[in-house]
Amino acid sequence: MLDAATAERFAALTLGHLTREWPYKLDQVLNGPSDLALPSALHPIFHGSFDWHSCVHGWWQVMRLARLFPAIDQTPAIEALADRMLVPQQVAGEVAYLDRPMTGGFERPYGWGWLLALHDELALRPDRPWAAALEPLARAFAARFAAYLPKLLYPVRSGKHDSTAFALIHALRWARTHDVALAALIEERSGVWFGADRAARPWEPSGEDFVSATLCEAVLMQDVLGPKFRPWFDAFLPDPYGAPTACLRTPAIVTDRSDGRLAHLDGLNLARAWCWQRLADDLPESATARAIAQAHLHAALPHLADDYMGEHWLATFALLALTG
Structure with missing residues (x-):
């Protein structure tokens, strides 16, 4: 059962690595020497937790815990970190990474789904600016889903990061609130595949x-x-x-x-x-x-x-x- 003590344990664990830059596993195609940079330069927000997608869903985790258990000891630290990191300038840096050449397959589809899940969680706190700040990145990944799913003739039936079904569980939940056209596309393609x-x-x-x-x-x-x-x-x-x-x-x-x-x-x-x-x-x-x-x-x-x-x-x- 999830109680306050368990929430504190989870939050403390994840705060310990959410901004920990090393070790870090990049998902990157190098197009030239100028692409070589520190993780924090490439990913102003999601450069902790060993890899990009783990950092994204680490943020989802702590933000959900802070919402469900606002009285736990870690909530002030979580919200202060969000105030510092989930801001338009930092988000713009994450969006800029997607504009680099050969990033079409970056974190597809696992990281895409988790980013939409994070935005969906942040939207449950309309009293704070975090969801609005992250929305350009969420829209960028939604656009990637919209372009990719019609071309995916066969679902990836995998137990790892390339699983189609796992990513779409998160993407569909987000889309039903934020992008009804994408929701309809996910429903249609899921019916065709499964x-x-x-x-x-x-x-x-x-x-x-x-x-x-x-x-x-x-x-x-x-x-x-x-x-x-x-x-x-x-x-x-x-x-x-x-x-x-x-x-x-x-x-x-x-x-x-x-x-x-x-x-x-x-x-x-x-x-x-x-x-x-x-x-x-x-x-x-x-x-x-x-x-x-x-x-x-x-x-x-x-x-x-x-x-x-x-x-x-x-x-x-x-x-x-x-x-x-």
Whole structure:
């Protein structure tokens, strides 16, 4: 359960790396020697947390915690940092990076989805200027989605950063409030890609997954289909608690949390917990689905700070699992 003590733990963990510049993994194509620069020069806001997308969703995490738990000790520090960083000049620097040559694939689509999720969270605080400041960057990524999705003939059915379904869960939520044309496009493309999927036979996890391709597809279609979801799901996973889907119900085992890619599996357990919780009300035996979610949570929550390879991002997925 997410309570104030847990919120404080998560917030303290993430504030510890949100502006930590080193180590940092750039997602960059070098077009010439002038492109070489420090992370903070390339990304005035999102240069912490080991990589750009982790910094983005780290911001989503702390801003959500500050909104849900305004009385925790970290809220003043979170809001002061937002006042300093989430300002038009800094955002302009992030937008300028997208204008560089060969940035079309930058953070596609994982970082795109998380940036829209961050803007959506900030918009829940209309008393502060943060959402308005970040809006040009959100609109830039929305435009990228709008240009990219019609060209994507086949969805990326992955458990990593290139997952189509995971990114679109966040993008659809944002678009329904901020860009109805993009929302309609996401709904249309999701139906084309996933609407006829039947009798899924999941082979999960792959060795470096951090989201469930199968369950994320189901969560996206739950959002897209609304009341029509249950018939689709019954055809997609006819026996969610049977032997063919046992791999979706068994928490993954992490053998080395100092290896960033192997540590992904802690994130997979948290992502599955989120998905099972999201799906539970629309599934038969909803209590069973929630028990599966709890088993996955218990497998990962003790390890959020075991090593920086997990510490720089896992608390976000824990918060996602605990708040839906």
